[in-house]
Amino acid sequence: MVDSVAEMVGFQVAALSVAIDGELVTMAYTGPDEHRDFVFDNADPLSILDPIDAAAHRSGRFRFLPAEEQRAELEGHWVVVMDPPAGDAPDTWDPGDVLMAFLSFDDGRIAGVLSLDVPLDGRRPDAATLALLERYAAQAERAVLTAFEREDLVRQIAHADAARRLTRAASLPARASLDAVIAFTHAPLVEGFGATGSWMHVFDPAGRDRTAARTRDGASVEMPTEIQVTARRLAPLLWASQRVLVVADGVASDLPPETDDVVEQARSHVAALGLASALGVPLGAGSECLGFLVLTRRAEDPTWTAVEAAALLEIGHDLGAALMTARALEGERQLVRELQQLDDHRTQLIATLSHELRTPLTVISGNLELLGELSLDDLAAHLQQAMTRGTRRMQKVVDDLLLLAQVSDPQHPLQQVPVDLGEVVQEVCSLVETTARAKRLRLDVDLAPGPLLVAGDPAELDRLIGNLVSNAVKYTPEGGTVSVTTSRRGESLVVRVSDDGLGISEEDQIGLFRPFFRTSNPDALLHPGTGLGLAIVATIIERHGGAVEVDSRLGRGTTFTVVLPADGVPVAVPAGAVRSS
Structure with missing residues (x-):
């Protein structure tokens, strides 16, 4: 757009600066390369515009301040000193002349400025030139405001995403997730069975098993990988035969012969952990084994009874049903999350693309409008009109997309x-x-x-x-x-x-x-x-x-x-x- 201003209207230097945190920051520049670093590497306070606004001649968005009417030296890194005047006519452009358009928000705050310098014809702008420049200034203003709107949209999306994560994390324990089931079963089990610790290992078809081992007071215990592998092999065998594993005084309970090697591994693991006894039951529902639960005791604690083993086996069924429900709920929640993310992404994508498309369409529309005012032959006029119709149709699509994204956004409240x-x-x-x-x-x-x-x-x-x-x-x-x-x-x-x-x-x-x-x-x-x-x-x-x-x-x-x-x-x-x- 800045290049278009310089090329179409005839200026050697053009720069677009926007207001960010009380400063003017140059975003686009066309002109001699020797001034590029000077313009881009420095920012100026918005207050440098005050003397120009107070003393300049006004024409729409533009302010023109002749060099001879400047009462003090102007500050700002948009000031580019060029060659001396090329003539002595009254309308000869002076290097000290200032020509800039003030770009504003709807409430009148400065959004940025479009600065122009060194007209190619060496003349100060007349009324016709200012009228043409005003159209480009309007496009520049729309582009700047759209950019600010896009930034606000990105921040709103980030805030909304953070809020969703916090809400989801806060409500997780009440929604019967797998992790909640694992966490909430520890205390009742160790209290009810007089155990010194518990370990629950929940299987996952995708290999993302969940495991949690805790002492009586709730302190976490790291379970070796080989123990988890043994649980993976042992639990389905126990569930198929509806039996429990009891390890006491270094001896494992009598189980079917096909479990001998796995039971021996389990007995070795219990001894290696320094535990006196352990009671393990499979967790499942129907024909599916979902996990393994182990309770432990010290040497001074009583041995496990048959009643306790039978009771824990029944609990294995109850926990299995709870885990099955929690897994289904987690699957549903995951699906809902994915669908919501997909819908959010769709809304965000529509809104972002629409904002991105609006600026180039505005530029195209403005240039086509300018072309329409030129003397064109019949073919060129026909092509210009066709492009104008296509641009208007695209603008209608963009406007509809923006409106749909706006009214579909739950973060956009209804103003009643x-x-x-x-x-x-x-x-x-x-x-x-x-x-x-x-x-x-x-x-x-x-x-x-x-x-x-x-x-x-x-x-x-x-x-x-x-x-x-x-x-x-x-x-x-x-x-x-x-x-x-x-x-x-x-x-x-x-x-x-x-x-x-x-x-x-x-x-x-x-x-x-x-x-x-x-x-x-x-x-x-x-x-x-x-x-x-x-x-x-x-x-x-x-x-x-x-x-x-x-x-x-x-x-x-x-x-x-x-x-x-x-x-x-x-x-x-x-x-x-x-x-x-």
Whole structure:
């Protein structure tokens, strides 16, 4: 963009600086290389703009301060001293002249400046040049504001992601996760069985086993890998025979012959850990072995009884069922997380790409507009017009994507104010009236008496009604009828948009409110569209606690019925209604 200003308008030097933490930081520069480091490596306080703003001649966003009117030497690293004036005419550019555009936020704060120096014709800008420069300044302002919006979006995403992680971590113990089951079973087991410690090893089909060994007071104990491997081999054998492993005084309990080698390994491990006795049971559900549980005792403690062994075997069943449930819940939560992450990524991607696309589209649109003002031959004019139409269509897609990302973002709260739906319908219909007349359509508007107040966002409700009415006009052939009515239904307000146009097949009605959905009707596909309009409609209706019904038959027209709460209470969805989702 900076290069375009310098090349198209005719300046040797152009620089774009933005306001960051109270300083002007240069982001783009075109001009002699010997000044590049001087411009980029230094930042200036915003206060250097004050004397220029106070004394300069104003033209739109631009400030022009002639060298002869400067009462003091100007500061700032945007000041580039070039050759002396190239002539003595009154409008000769002086190296001390200052020409810059102030780029501002909506509240008037400085967002940045676009500085220009050394015009190629050696003349100070006249009114025509300033008018042309003003267009580039507007593009620069939009680009800077978009960049700030993008940075805010990135921070919001980071904050939202951190909040989700904290919330998930805080609620984990109450959601019966595998780790919670492992952690919460230790204390009851050692207390109930008089054990000096416990070890639970939970198997994972993917090989990511979970293990936790603790002493009676809860201190963690590192279990050697070879013990974990033995548990992996022993537990399924015990579960298949529904037996327990008792190791006492260096002797292991009598088990089937096929377990001899594994049981001997278990006995050796118990002795190596300095334990007097251990009681091990498999954990499982149905035919699946899910883990292994071991309780230990000291030499002075009593030996394990058959009753204790049987009781722990029953606990192995209960814990197995709990582990199976926890594993299923974890799988579901993981799936939900992945779907949520996918949806968040989709929303973030749409918002980020839309912001990224808006700036180059603005630049392209501005340059095409400038080309349109030049004297072009017929072919060039035709190509310019075609590119302009394509750019406008792209801008419409970007605008729709941004709006959809905004209204779909749970971090973007609904700003509710009283809105008269009757006034919204009247304004929308007055805007499409010219288009309807051009197609010789009959546009009937029937409004219920009195104000139809709903608590909501005026811009979103305007877009909701606008999308439905404009679609009805678009897909109704010449000579048809489009009707818009408002009414009351108990504590709800109803807006009905009907047409006798192309209609929608039952198959297409299933995906009607999905983003980028386009009908399979070849007659409807002749009309350009983004496939986002009804997705935006559905999302706005959901945000306002409403519902939407679709009644349509192919070739006989369509009726959309929107029901919104008059007092902010979500409406009851009528039978057959399609709730926006």
